[in-house]
Amino acid sequence: MTHWLIQGFENYTEQLAIVDKKGAYSYQDLQQQVSDYCASLHDQLDSGCVVVILSDYSFYSIALLLACIELNTIVVPIVSTNEQEDNDKINVCGAQVIINLKNSALSIKALVRSEYSGAQLYQSIRDKQHSGLVLFSSGSTGKPKAMLHDLSVLLDSYQHKRAKKIAIMIFLLFDHIGGINTLFNCLSMGAKAVLPAPRTADAIAKLIEQEQVNILPASPTFLNSLLLSDVLSRYDLSSLRMITYGTETMPESLLQRVKAAFPRVKLLQTFGTSETGIAQVTSRSSSSLDIKIDDPNTDYKIIDGELWLKSQTQILGYLNASTGHFSKDGWFCTGDRVEQSDDGYLKIIGRTKEMINVGGEKVLPIEVESFLLTIEGVDDCLVYAKNNAITGQAVAVDIVSDKSADKKLLKQSIRKQCFTHLARFKIPTQIHFVEHLCVGNRFKKMRLHS
Amino acid sequence: MNRKITDIVLDAIKSVGEMEDKPELLHPDENLRLFGGDGVMDSLSIVMLISEVEDQLLDTLDVSITLADDRAMSQKTSPFRSVKTLVHYISKLLDE
Structure with a gap:
């Protein structure tokens, strides 16, 4: 029986499903490609086998992912970083088949494994004849953790979405819960998924236009x-109706600048974790960081x-770690610090592990x-903890300054303004000027580098 | 050399004083008690001062040293007790 998601493509046959750097493809093309892949892989991929797809987003990688779902396999999408890391991931998930995509052609490598420690966790998916999905934590500290989702259950949370004739940028990656979420949203609504390459400000703006x-x-x-990058003056971005932001905490001052730059665009926060999936949340308004978790599948509490969080779509477990941040009764500690207002809205104010003492x-x-970004001459900044023998830790900041700014004067101005606006212990004692900030391949700032 | 270092430390104290609006830091001399006992600075001010001194050593003398580490804390006499002890400690590090 064809999976409901792929079956649904029949409602949108002529509409564009995917635009990548090679071309534009309709839902009919996509359905055909999925069925071609299913036919050629049917004999090689047993139901329940663990399949690594080494690729970033493309029309073909999406068709392959869908074919793997159709064949009830356990899919492990990996966007290649370097060979060592790729191999670590391949071993951790106990891959049985590795598929490398070169355009539409599949290069398939079967691996023989006698014993594999994660097999028991996979069994629950195999017993139900469901498909599975393995994602890796971004691993800012230590080795990435491999997480197993019941993909059939995860997908069911996208069923009954209303059809929408819209175009959505798939900004986040193929092996990231946010990227996967955008893709499934897109395909379940019959929307057009636009795949960027590369993910620079200019390239994205050009593609939006x-x-x-x-x-x-x-x-x-x-x-x-x-x-x-001042792309607003160079590209026509008037088609944008909504910008959703997530994956890291939004500084209040940046939200106001985005709002001012895109006054007619709705700004909505997204919220989720690799462990629990993406929760449905509503922002109080475009200029507010307050959110309400409005998701029948997700419960929350603040301790x-x-x-x-506890969600219907949370992972079955880790393949290479103990229960991690899950309690015995299945609650997941997100590590996010939040404030709750009287009317039930939540505001995420940072990560516990990034807190400086x-x-x-x-x-x-x-x-x-958020405060530093309001200072004239500060283009971007990254605040982090620096060990200090007197106070244990001290606040340090890397600053990307406006090129025309005199750094010495800017430093004095930063210190002075901090002193009038921030509590003394929050004032950065070390100020470094840098060309670029430490930003990971997930487009998030890396604060845990010292 | 000691004169230069002393000037750097005194300048740094003044700029911390200006920033924190503390009149007692605006006219420092070599005998000023900084941190601990009857010192004029609390831990946050001394951390700021140390960072300022490190920056100025880098800017004017082109040397990069860390002043607030375990070694500094394990000295018999705290380098941060007075302007004199701090200057002495810095020149000791620079001599190494």
């Missing part, structure tokens, strides 16, 4: 680079200022960053 993109999901770091006083980097 060219493909008349209506929805842009992005990280705050990327939105800031969009504003700094000691930290947000805990200055002589016992706690500093959340985002608060300091």
